[in-house]
Amino acid sequence: METKIFKLLPNETKHFAIAEAAEILKSGGLVAFPTETVYGLGGLATDSDAAGKIYAAKGRPSDNPLIIHIAVPEDAERYAYTNELYYKLAKAFMPGPLTVILKRKDTVPKAVTGGLDTVAVRCPSHPIARALIKRAGDAIAAPSANLSGSPSPTSGGHVIADLSGRIDAIIDGGECDIGLESTIVMIEGDGVTLLRPGAITADALECICENVKIAPAVTEALSENEKPLSPGMKYRHYAPKAPLVLLEGDDEPVLSYMYRCQNAERCVIICYSEETEYLRNERVIDIGARGDLEAQAKNLFSALRKADEMNGEIVYAHLPPKEGMGLALYNRLIRAAAHTVLKV
Numbered sequence: 001m002e003t004k005i006f007k008l009l010p011n012e013t014k015h016f017a018i019a020e021a022a023e024i025l026k027s028g029g030l031v032a033f034p035t036e037t038v039y040g041l042g043g044l045a046t047d048s049d050a051a052g053k054i055y056a057a058k059g060r061p062s063d064n065p066l067i068i069h070i071a072v073p074e075d076a077e078r079y080a081y082t083n084e085l086y087y088k089l090a091k092a093f094m095p096g097p098l099t100v101i102l103k104r105k106d107t108v109p110k111a112v113t114g115g116l117d118t119v120a121v122r123c124p125s126h127p128i129a130r131a132l133i134k135r136a137g138d139a140i141a142a143p144s145a146n147l148s149g150s151p152s153p154t155s156g157g158h159v160i161a162d163l164s165g166r167i168d169a170i171i172d173g174g175e176c177d178i179g180l181e182s183t184i185v186m187i188e189g190d191g192v193t194l195l196r197p198g199a200i201t202a203d204a205l206e207c208i209c210e211n212v213k214i215a216p217a218v219t220e221a222l223s224e225n226e227k228p229l230s231p232g233m234k235y236r237h238y239a240p241k242a243p244l245v246l247l248e249g250d251d252e253p254v255l256s257y258m259y260r261c262q263n264a265e266r267c268v269i270i271c272y273s274e275e276t277e278y279l280r281n282e283r284v285i286d287i288g289a290r291g292d293l294e295a296q297a298k299n300l301f302s303a304l305r306k307a308d309e310m311n312g313e314i315v316y317a318h319l320p321p322k323e324g325m326g327l328a329l330y331n332r333l334i335r336a337a338a339h340t341v342l343k344v
């Protein structure tokens with residue numbers, strides 16, 4: 001199929017492309033659009049055929065549920081059973097990069113939720129995403145707009161590379177601000193369990209509710225046959241073609257390890273900005289300044305895509321800290337590396 005590509009500035013919410021994209025959604029089609037986290041591949045959340053098309057276009061297993069995107073937090077009422085804590089979280093973090101798992105209402109077909117009785121709800125802050133949802137007049141179900149197994153797309157170019165010819169339209173709104181997918185929480189009583197870390201950190205959640213648990217699958221490998229709280233956790237994600245190894249240790253020994261192996265192996269090195277001048281390898285990727293976890297988050301997925309393009313035999317990167325925004329980076333990298341960590 002021919003994919004329409006609309007190039008918009010992030011604030012061009014009155015652009016005719018939004019109206020056209022909304023019409024495509026209303027007639028059952030698929031549109032990829034920018035959000036503040038990563039690009040989403042949207043279909044109407046009340047349309048089970050659209051959900052089927054999303055799974056097919058991505059090559060995603062249909063038991064891995066989709067997040068539904070709403071224009072304002074109160075719109076959750078149409079699709080889910082809300083509660084007091086939902087509104088407390090919404091007041092603090094919505095619109096923004098937080099997804100809350102709630103009990104599903106029948107307006108959302110099971111095809112969207114991978115057969116679950118719960119539904120993941122998020123209210124994005126990106127102006128184009130919000131304008132599109134409003135114009136569509138219904139929630140938009142949208143997973144990340146990448147082919148299943150490749151890194152989430154953080155620019156229109158990434159989406160075009162993965163999905164051109166497979167969906168009806170792509171709104172290219174430039175680079176995503178955050179670059180990692182939303183934080184996902186499940187409400188349990190007066191507390192939450194963190195299922196996927198993102199830009200809303202565990203510390204930030206603790207300011208709103210006292211009881212914040214971190215699901216073990218955020219940092220640890222699932223044991224065989226273990227049923228994860230979030231079905232997506234069982235899939236190997238974001239895997240670069242060459243094996244990825246995470247280097248754990250103080251900065252100096254890690255840099256000297258990178259220095260030594262760059263001569264010995266056909267490797268790709270993902271390192272901090274400050275380290276690039278010490279490495280002579282042509283396959284060096286700058287992920288951002290040491291300590292600037294926001295910049296590293298924003299660059300991570302395009303770094304993994306670049307690593308693939310460089311065709312190395314092995315990829316090395318720093319093991320991120322597990323604190324603050326570091327936990328989100330850690331979670332994505334540890335899974336991309338299939339938990340391969342080398343202490344140096």
Ligand code: AMP
Nearest residue numbers: 065066118119120143144229230231232
């Ligand atoms: P993506 O759309 O690629 O960001 O992936 C969505 C993530 O949300 C997946 O990891 C899903 O497992 C998770 N998710 C969506 N709906 C639910 C739900 N009802 N319960 C638990 N996790 C969910």
Ligand code: MG
Nearest residue numbers: 143144145152
């Ligand atoms: Mg995804």
